[in-house]
Amino acid sequence: MDRSFVKENKVQRHDVWQENFNIDSDSATKQELDDSEIFTDDYFPFANRLELLLYVLRGSKYHCIDQELFKFILHIIRVVVEDNIKSIPPFHKIWNLDIEGLELKPSVSSNKDTDKDIFYIKPSSIIEMQLSKKNTAIQLQRFPRQSNFFEGQSSGSKWKTEIKSLMAKHSSSERIYIGDNVQNGTNGECGTVVQFFSQEFENTHQVYASVKSLTRNISVIANDLLKLDQTNVYEGDDVERVQNLIEMSKQLDMDIYTVPINIFVDDTSGNRSKKWNPLSVWTLQLAGLPTSEKMKKSSHHFIGVTKPEDGSFVTPVVNDLNDMFYEGKVMYDAAYNKNVIVTSQIAVGLMDNSMASEFCHHMGAAAKENCRFCRYRNNHLLIGELRTKNKTEEILKEIENSTETSTMTGIKKKILAE
Incomplete structure (x- = not known):
């Protein structure tokens, strides 16, 4: 790289770095740096060792990092600089730290069929975290x-x-x-x-x-x-x-609010090549946010990803939502600056036709009755009898030992390796 060209354009380059550093932050102010702070011979063309390490981290193949995590790392660095912190706590101290009342409990569900653990973030934990953010909480619709x-x-x-x-x-x-x-x-x-x-x-x-x-x-x-x-x-x-x-x-002298959610489920491949390596990906968004906010990446929250043979998130996610729906959960609501009781339920399940058929115990296009909503047959022109929960449960009992019944009705017993 031509060093003279970079030095001639150092101010423009610094502005680009500052713009990336302050992404999505209207309150942050840009600070001009002198020549000695922007470039050094040791880390050229980077401003210093910190910028070099952050650049390496951003492109690392061995660290899973997205924009939100990267912004939080930058925030930590700001705190270190602003508070003039000289001593960094060792890894083992923070990793093994346990404070009463502030326990960090991982959300883990054990799949007893395969004797494997699947890791996921509970929907209730995501809701609790989002309600604590004022910009999110004040935009949520609490009523129809x-x-x-x-x-x-x-x-x-x-x-x-x-x-x-x-x-x-x-x-x-x-x-x-x-x-x-x-x-x-x-x-x-x-x-x-x-x-x-x-x-x-x-x-x-x-x-x-x-x-x-x-x-x-x-x-x-x-x-x-x-x-x-x-x-x-x-x-x-x-x-x-x-x-x-x-x-x-x-009894608790607290308000009650309902915070419904949308859940997105889709299958994807874990390989870049044509060889299919199936994974089920689950994400969540708060249904009460304005449409413009839902379109932002920051409004989509990762629940987890799992292989079909390892199990599914269906049971743990449903159990977590049922606990909130029937019993409620006390959470801090930044919109009102106090603790409230929150209930939740699924407003919409977002998925493609193939995944929707999975959730409906339906075989999809392979069945003679290939519609998941009604018992339409592929050689008829009229809409068939609408499927109901009770009727589906009756058919599930019939197909215990009969694959022919399953093919005829389009109903299959197992969904998502639950």
Whole structure:
């Protein structure tokens, strides 16, 4: 490399380095360095040994590193410089450090069929980590939205009908739960809270309650509701779950919020060559984020990757989400600067047709009834009988010892080597 050319363009080169150093950081300021700080004979064309090592790390074939991890390493270096830290703790001290109340517990699930451990990050841990980030927490939709046009997943029909928001707050900070008897502070009409939702009012999104009275259903701004001193009368299919969570909220004196998630699952190859080395990759994103935020790489969170013969994440992921759904989990919410109770469930499973068939116990295009939604036969023109959970379970019992039944119906017993 021509050293004179690089020195003539040292300021431009330094600006490029600073831009990469401060990626996604609006608050960081660029600092000009003099010639002696930019170039030295020992590490030319790098500014110093640190820049050389960081460059090597970025391109290393032996270290798994992405932008988020690289940014965190740069943040650590900033802290060392700003705090003028002279002594670096040894590896064994940090690696074996165990502080009561701050234990670092790995999320490990053992596959008993193959007697192998599969490592994954629990969805609940990812949700907890994201809620602690203020920029993420303040953007999350906590309620379904009523709107005349699409405003993201929260305005979709599934969120409105299947994902319940269990609580909203009165202007006096009093909690109002689904199933509570309330009075409309405006006209005095009484009823029972059926649902909470948000809707635009005077250029801001207000939380409303759908209240069922004796004669009609009305929508009232939550701030205008007066809670009556009566027993909660929620009567949904999940009455035991809802009542337990409401009781937990009262005992701990904490708010309850629902944070649904999207899970992406796909198979890929672990080889660059044409030889297929199958791996199942799982990632997660928070469903309540605006669409523009979901498109960012930082909004997609890695759960894990596994080989088919080693097992699947289906059981541990479902168990973790069931624990959150039925029992809730206390987490710090940066949007409100306090601990809250969080419940979660899957809003959407994102996958291609082949992987979707796997999750539906379906053989895919190889079967005579090759549709995973209905019992359509490939030589018929009409839509077949819709598949149901109960009917699929009946067929699974029939195909215990019959591959012919499996081929005819399209149902297979094992999915994702669970």
